[in-house]
Amino acid sequence: MSKASLQVQRQLLAVLADGGFHSGQALAEQFGVSRTAIANYINDLEQVGLDVYKVKGKGYGLARPLLLLDAQRIKKLQSVGTAPVFVQHITDSTNLQLLQMLQNASPPLKATVVVAEAQTAGRGRRGRQWYSPYGSNLYFSYYWRLEQGVQAAMGLSLVAGCALCSLLRREYQVNAQLKWPNDIYINGHKIAGVLVELAGQADAACNVIIGIGLNIALPETALQHINQPYADLTQATGQLIDRNKLIVQLQDELTNALNTFEIEGFKPFQQIFNQYDVFAKCLVSISGSATASGICLGVDENGAVLLEQDGNIQAYYGGEISLRAST
Structure with a gap:
C-alpha cells in the first residue's frame, strides 16, 4: 500500500x-x-x-468505539527525558522492528518502545503465532541493554511479568495472576504473554527485547484464532481502555523493574511472583525438554519453578519447557 x-x-x-x-x-x-x-x-x-x-x-x-494509538498524546503523557515510543500502523512484529533498529548506525536509547495497531507476524514463545488483530490489543516491545551480559538475564521474562501484573492490579484493579514462565491470567483466562529475546555475548553487555502482547478488546472473531480460554482488559474492567496511557505506564513500570533487577537480581521479584502465582499449591505437570509432575511451590530466588514430588523439591529452569495444571 x-x-x-x-x-x-x-x-x-x-x-x-x-x-x-x-x-x-x-x-x-x-x-x-x-x-x-x-x-x-x-x-x-x-x-x-x-x-x-x-x-x-x-x-x-x-463493532465498538476505538481509541487509536497517538504518538503525540503518548509524548505528552511521558515524563521529560523518557526514551521515545515509536508508533506504527501495521507492522510485521514490534520485536522485529526493535531488533532492526539495533542494526542501525545509531542504536535506540535504553527503554525505547515500539508499538503497533496490528502485527502480521506476531510471535509467542517457542515460535508460536500470536494473534494480532487491528486496534484490539497492545503490541508492545521494549529495549534494554543489560550490562552484566546474557548470563545475568535469567528470570527476565518473570521480571517483565511481575511488572505487568503489578501494573494491572494497581492501576486497573483486576485480579491479575502470573503463570510461569511468561503468561498473565485473569480468573483462569490468559490475558497477556511475554517474549524476551537476547542478542549479545556471554561475557559482554547484551541487548534485550521484551515483547508484550496484552489483550485489550478482542473482536468476536477471536474464538476462531485462539485455542484456549482468554480474557481482555476491557471486559475485565468494564471500561474503554486508553492504550496510549497504558503504554506510558508500562514503559515506566518496566524501567523501574529493570533498574532494580540490574542492581539486586531476581530476588526482589520472587515474593511478587509467588504472591500472584496462578498455580500456587496446585498439582502441575512440566512438559518439553523436561517432564515431571508435582505440587507447585512457586519460584526460587533465581526464577526456577519449584515442584514438590514425593517429599522432594526439584527446581526447573526455563527454556523449552511448559507448565500446565494436572488433574
Missing part, C-alpha cells in the same frame, strides 16, 4: 473510531476517493482483524 493510501486509511479509521455509522458515499466525498476505494480500505482492515459492520442504508461502523 502506498504512503498516500496508508494516510487515507488512517484518516478513515479516525472517523470510524467513534463507533457510529458512516455512509460509504460520505466517506468517499470526505477523502476524495471512490466508494470502491473506501470498500477496499475497509476490506484491508478486516483482513487484519478489525470488526466492521456493513449495514445497508447506514454504511460502515466499527
Whole structure:
C-alpha cells in the first residue's frame, strides 16, 4: 500500500473510531476517493482483524468505539527525558522492528518502545503465532541493554511479568495472576504473554527485547484464532481502555523493574511472583525438554519453578519447557 493510501486509511479509521455509522458515499466525498476505494480500505482492515459492520442504508461502523494509538498524546503523557515510543500502523512484529533498529548506525536509547495497531507476524514463545488483530490489543516491545551480559538475564521474562501484573492490579484493579514462565491470567483466562529475546555475548553487555502482547478488546472473531480460554482488559474492567496511557505506564513500570533487577537480581521479584502465582499449591505437570509432575511451590530466588514430588523439591529452569495444571 502506498504512503498516500496508508494516510487515507488512517484518516478513515479516525472517523470510524467513534463507533457510529458512516455512509460509504460520505466517506468517499470526505477523502476524495471512490466508494470502491473506501470498500477496499475497509476490506484491508478486516483482513487484519478489525470488526466492521456493513449495514445497508447506514454504511460502515466499527463493532465498538476505538481509541487509536497517538504518538503525540503518548509524548505528552511521558515524563521529560523518557526514551521515545515509536508508533506504527501495521507492522510485521514490534520485536522485529526493535531488533532492526539495533542494526542501525545509531542504536535506540535504553527503554525505547515500539508499538503497533496490528502485527502480521506476531510471535509467542517457542515460535508460536500470536494473534494480532487491528486496534484490539497492545503490541508492545521494549529495549534494554543489560550490562552484566546474557548470563545475568535469567528470570527476565518473570521480571517483565511481575511488572505487568503489578501494573494491572494497581492501576486497573483486576485480579491479575502470573503463570510461569511468561503468561498473565485473569480468573483462569490468559490475558497477556511475554517474549524476551537476547542478542549479545556471554561475557559482554547484551541487548534485550521484551515483547508484550496484552489483550485489550478482542473482536468476536477471536474464538476462531485462539485455542484456549482468554480474557481482555476491557471486559475485565468494564471500561474503554486508553492504550496510549497504558503504554506510558508500562514503559515506566518496566524501567523501574529493570533498574532494580540490574542492581539486586531476581530476588526482589520472587515474593511478587509467588504472591500472584496462578498455580500456587496446585498439582502441575512440566512438559518439553523436561517432564515431571508435582505440587507447585512457586519460584526460587533465581526464577526456577519449584515442584514438590514425593517429599522432594526439584527446581526447573526455563527454556523449552511448559507448565500446565494436572488433574
